[in-house]
Amino acid sequence: MNRLFVRSQLQRFLEEDWGTGDLTTELICLEETAKAVIRAKSGGVLAGLPFLQELFLMLGGVYVKPLKSEGSEFEEGDTIVELDGRADVILSGERLALNLLQSLSGIATRTREFVRALEGTGVRILDTRKTTPGYRFFEKYAVRVGGGHNHRFALYDMVLIKDNHKRVAGGLREAVRRVREKLSPAYKVEVEVENLEELVEALELEVDIVMLDNFSPEEVKEAVKIADGKVEIEVSGGINLENVREYAIEGVSYISSGSIIYGASWCDLSLQVL
Numbered sequence: 001m002n003r004l005f006v007r008s009q010l011q012r013f014l015e016e017d018w019g020t021g022d023l024t025t026e027l028i029c030l031e032e033t034a035k036a037v038i039r040a041k042s043g044g045v046l047a048g049l050p051f052l053q054e055l056f057l058m059l060g061g062v063y064v065k066p067l068k069s070e071g072s073e074f075e076e077g078d079t080i081v082e083l084d085g086r087a088d089v090i091l092s093g094e095r096l097a098l099n100l101l102q103s104l105s106g107i108a109t110r111t112r113e114f115v116r117a118l119e120g121t122g123v124r125i126l127d128t129r130k131t132t133p134g135y136r137f138f139e140k141y142a143v144r145v146g147g148g149h150n151h152r153f154a155l156y157d158m159v160l161i162k163d164n165h166k167r168v169a170g171g172l173r174e175a176v177r178r179v180r181e182k183l184s185p186a187y188k189v190e191v192e193v194e195n196l197e198e199l200v201e202a203l204e205l206e207v208d209i210v211m212l213d214n215f216s217p218e219e220v221k222e223a224v225k226i227a228d229g230k231v232e233i234e235v236s237g238g239i240n241l242e243n244v245r246e247y248a249i250e251g252v253s254y255i256s257s258g259s260i261i262y263g264a265s266w267c268d269l270s271l272q273v274l
Helices: 003-018 023-028 049-059 087-117 136-145 163-169 172-182 196-203 217-227
Strands: 033-040 062-066 079-086 124-126 159-161 189-193 209-213 232-236 254-256 269-273
Touching (some): 003 087, 003 136, 159 172, 189 196, 196 209, 209 217
Antiparallel strands (some): 033 269
16 A cells, blocks of 8 residues: 555545634634544445544544454444544544545445355456546555455556447457557557457457456357457446346456446444543
8 A cells, every 4th residue: 555645645635624624623622632433333344444544643643443354344333443532633533534434345345245246156356447536546445355356447557448449440450459559568458349249359359358348148158158268258237236146157257347336335334432
């Protein structure tokens, strides 16, 4: 984890929430100290503890004692964290601390559900770039805590030729040619295909991964036979927790679903001064 980057992001979040200062806390708090706890009002998978600890380290004057480990499961009523120190810091940091834990734990919880649905198949669940602007680093971190894997982090770390790229280039073959003409061999090239005919064309080209976009499970089975191990197969589009197991077909390496992030519900946590 890049601590300098995390601190810069947390500082940005604090500036958004505090603005010119926490008016209420500054008017009420003198030099009191306090003890507080963060408790679960629903169950889930815990994610975000390192950011919570870094936040209060930045603010100073509060000791953070986690009672659950990162990635562990908690139940309604569990005490997750104890806080001890300056009351003003606890109160001013409360909302950001909870927002981090609740949102990231929600993503980790949903990801864990997908991982369990795929258990025993050898298929990896991937996230996508369907993330909250400015919050991607944290959301993709939560996917990993939940047992999932990150697809490309951003546009710079992998080539993924999608439908609109093909339209601009005049077709899949020309799009791949343009990429391979300029790209270092160190980068993988993935192409999205929309039907079996396009898959056959992709297999004739210099690509590493083929994404089957919006294929039915039956079409995926046929595609795996056609590919015959020549490339890695990723399946995406229209996949949810109810049908993901149907797509975990032998020969499929990855299933990607943006819903493990955008479809996650926040876990319900509360901070209470004792």
